[in-house]
Amino acid sequence: MSAPKEDRRAKLVEAGLAILREDGLAGFTQLRVAARVDLKQGHLTYYFPTRTDLLVAVARSAIDTQLASLERMINEATSIDGAIAAIAAVTVRHENTRVLVAMNQASDQEPEVRALFNEMTDAFVAKLGELLTRFGLDASQDRIDLLHALFVGLSVVDLATSRENGKARNSAALATAFRLLT
Amino acid sequence: MSAPKEDRRAKLVEAGLAILREDGLAGFTQLRVAARVDLKQGHLTYYFPTRTDLLVAVARSAIDTQLASLERMINEATSIDGAIAAIAAVTVRHENTRVLVAMNQASDQEPEVRALFNEMTDAFVAKLGELLTRFGLDASQDRIDLLHALFVGLSVVDLATSRENGKARNSAALATAFRLLT
DNA sequence: GTCTATAGATAGATAGAC
DNA sequence: GTCTATCTATCTATAGAC
Numbered sequence: 001m002s003a004p005k006e007d008r009r010a011k012l013v014e015a016g017l018a019i020l021r022e023d024g025l026a027g028f029t030q031l032r033v034a035a036r037v038d039l040k041q042g043h044l045t046y047y048f049p050t051r052t053d054l055l056v057a058v059a060r061s062a063i064d065t066q067l068a069s070l071e072r073m074i075n076e077a078t079s080i081d082g083a084i085a086a087i088a089a090v091t092v093r094h095e096n097t098r099v100l101v102a103m104n105q106a107s108d109q110e111p112e113v114r115a116l117f118n119e120m121t122d123a124f125v126a127k128l129g130e131l132l133t134r135f136g137l138d139a140s141q142d143r144i145d146l147l148h149a150l151f152v153g154l155s156v157v158d159l160a161t162s163r164e165n166g167k168a169r170n171s172a173a174l175a176t177a178f179r180l181l182t
Numbered sequence: 183m184s185a186p187k188e189d190r191r192a193k194l195v196e197a198g199l200a201i202l203r204e205d206g207l208a209g210f211t212q213l214r215v216a217a218r219v220d221l222k223q224g225h226l227t228y229y230f231p232t233r234t235d236l237l238v239a240v241a242r243s244a245i246d247t248q249l250a251s252l253e254r255m256i257n258e259a260t261s262i263d264g265a266i267a268a269i270a271a272v273t274v275r276h277e278n279t280r281v282l283v284a285m286n287q288a289s290d291q292e293p294e295v296r297a298l299f300n301e302m303t304d305a306f307v308a309k310l311g312e313l314l315t316r317f318g319l320d321a322s323q324d325r326i327d328l329l330h331a332l333f334v335g336l337s338v339v340d341l342a343t344s345r346e347n348g349k350a351r352n353s354a355a356l357a358t359a360f361r362l363l364t
Numbered sequence: 365g366t367c368t369a370t371a372g373a374t375a376g377a378t379a380g381a382c
Numbered sequence: 383g384t385c386t387a388t389c390t391a392t393c394t395a396t397a398g399a400c
Contacts, residue, residue: 005366024290025208029393042395043367051394100288107342108206108280118343142354147335149355150328153335160289161300172324173331180362187384212376225385227377 009047009057011037016058017065021095025102028055036051056112062099063120070124074131083131088171091154094162101156124148137181150177189240191229193219198240199247203277205282238294244281245302252306256313262360265313270353273336276344283338308329308344319363332359 019027029081034044041122050052073090077083090096107114128147132139154173158166197218201209212233216226230236255272259265272278289296310329314321336355340348 024287026287026291030395031393040368041393042369045395046366049395098290101283104342105208105283105287105339109208114342114344118345121339121343129213139285141351142358145351145355146332146358149335149339149352150331151335153331153333154327156334156338157287157303157331160286160296161303162296163300169323169327173327176324176328181329211374213374222386223376224378224387228384231377233376 005047008037008039012039012044012047012054013057013061016054017062017099018022020058020062020099020102022098024070025105028058028102030054052110052112055106055110056116057105059113059116062103063116063123066096066100066120067123067127070127074127074134077131077134080135081175081181083135084171084174084178088154088167088174089152090149091174092158092167094159097155097159101159112168121148124142132181143181147177147181148172187229190221191265192220193222194226194229194236195239195243198236199244202240202244202281202284204280206280207287210240212236214254223250234294237288238298241285241288241295241298244285245298245305248278248282248302248307249309252309256309256316259313259316262317262356262364265317266353266360267335270336270349270356273333273352273356274340274349276341279337279341282334283341303330314363321356325363329359329363332356332360 014031016028016033017095018036019032030044031041033054034041044054047058069090073083073086077086103113103117103120107117128151129139129144132144132147134154137143150173154170158170163169194215198210199214200218201214212226213223215236216223226236230239251272255265255268258266285295285299285302291301306327307330310333311321311326312328314329319325332355336352340352345351
């Protein structure tokens with residue numbers, strides 16, 4: 001038994017996410033998302049009546065991906081150095097940062113997205129707390145917030161500046177942070 | 183002797199900056215900028231032939247404002263606690279963060295803006311270095327980068343989440359960072 | 365129920381009026 | 383040199399065809 005409707009919805013969400021990855025929120029139009037799965041723009045609105053409806057669905061999906069990836073990273077990290085390397089690698093993955101920045105922007109405009117974004121932030125912060133305790137470090141709120149903001153800031157700055165030595169600089173900053181936190 | 187042309191250009195740039203502060207890059211259209219100074223959209227293009235031309239001029243102006251404000255803050259801070267309070271206050275000033283985020287976005291698309299943004303980032307980082315040395319702290323690249331990313335991250339997260347206790351959390355994270363850096 | 369053709373709004377750029 | 387009317391492209395939403 002096939003569920004063509006849910007199938008298409010899923011495909012549209014995936015297409016929307018891909019566009020956020022490539023071009024950010026500016027490129028996120030109904031026309032482009034629909035075209036990517038060979039549908040008419042007007043047809044997309046049958047599945048998602050408004051642009052916001054689609055955006056919320058995409059945001060939900062992005063959050064799942066984001067948290068799952070962080071979870072995996074935490075579980076796989078066997079040493080602090082390993083964790084630092086893994087986090088640094090994510091900070092220079094521009095497709096990833098573009099999605100975060102897009103959600104950030106959308107949050108500033110659409111309350112529905114903001115609610116989702118806040119949820120994600122809380123979950124993200126919680127997982128960073130786990131990471132700290134996992135390595136026997138004090139996981140107080142201020143220290144977790146520090147780590148979280150550091151991750152966000154490094155990602156955002158690297159996206160905008162596109163320095164060649166971005167990864168090295170981010171690694172160094174993260175290493176210093178973890179050393180200080182120890 | 184009046185210079186009406188330069189006058190209008192300045193007014194348009196100021197209007198553009200105001201719109202970035204209020205609505206971010208999404209609200210930055212030629213129509214809205216022109217309307218704010220009672221000009222026709224088409225007339226705006228006489229002063230700034232393309233949207234990018236205007237955006238670059240606005241970005242340049244925003245950078246000047248941004249750096250001047252940081253400079254002032256550094257000079258006025260008499261203690262580390264004072265500096266922390268001043269920085270925390272800026273991180274929750276959403277109009278300010280919106281402009282930074284807008285430039286960040288624009289940098290991801292327009293090379294001209296990226297060059298400017300990189301300039302600003304370098305100047306910003308240099309000034310943060312001054313701040314550290316001013317209080318007798320080691321100002322190595324990794325530590326400055328840490329502080330810079332922390333500032334950016336706290337600002338961006340606060341804009342998206344709009345927590346009521348945002349300022350307190352940011353202050354706490356900053357205090358912890360400075361304590362560790364000491 | 366599924367999809368398309370079209371409407372209506374707004375974007376940016378330009379030719380040409382004054 | 384200064385400004386406006388207009389053109390084309392592109393966006394989202396909807397009425398209605400199948």
